[in-house]
Amino acid sequence: ELKVEQNPLFLSMQEGKNYTIYCNYSTTSDRLYWYRQDPGKSLESLFVLLSNGAVKQEGRLMASLDTKARLSTLHITAAVHDLSATYFCAVDSGYGGATNKLIFGTGTLLAVQP
């Protein structure tokens, strides 16, 4: 059974600092998604990672996937207040073809302080 662990669960960081959120999963998968959720809002797709070694960047966020280590990271560079939100990783429970039956991590609540 696929399990997805995110850490940390809560991250308070200062503006301008760098930090990384980790997403570990327990069984083989080659599709991983990162989402952002603002309070009271829906989930917004950030990145789709489809193969080992995949790296995607958008603004101050960069995501990577290591399928051998079953690990994805979401790196935040020079954080700004606008990045404050909850971040979720989600792993496709299939392998070699998308099932899109996703297992979500518990989320990381990021609070960027001025």
Add this chain to the structure above:
Amino acid sequence: DVKVTQSSRYLVKRTGEKVFLECVQDMDHENMFWYRQDPGLGLRLIYFSYDVKMKEKGDIPEGYSVSREKKERFSLILESASTNQTSMYLCASWNGRSGGSNQPQHFGDGTRLSIL
């Protein structure tokens, strides 16, 4: 732009009532999903559907059923609501097979359901 619309943002119902949550997507997606979101547990899949009149159980289907009579609409039904079904419910759609597998699921704004 992709649009997934859930009929209610907030809903209050009583124990034992039959509750319907509605979701409509305008992207002609084949796949639709219902999740519940609880603090500390992330999102958990209740049911999903990959075609009209087709449905499959997710990880926590007990106490729920679904209906998909038209491609654009996916309904979640709480047969006899209980207090432990108080939660945020999120609907999502995905164009999977026809649109390629490199797309994310698109989510609605959620329905916050309280069962008293």
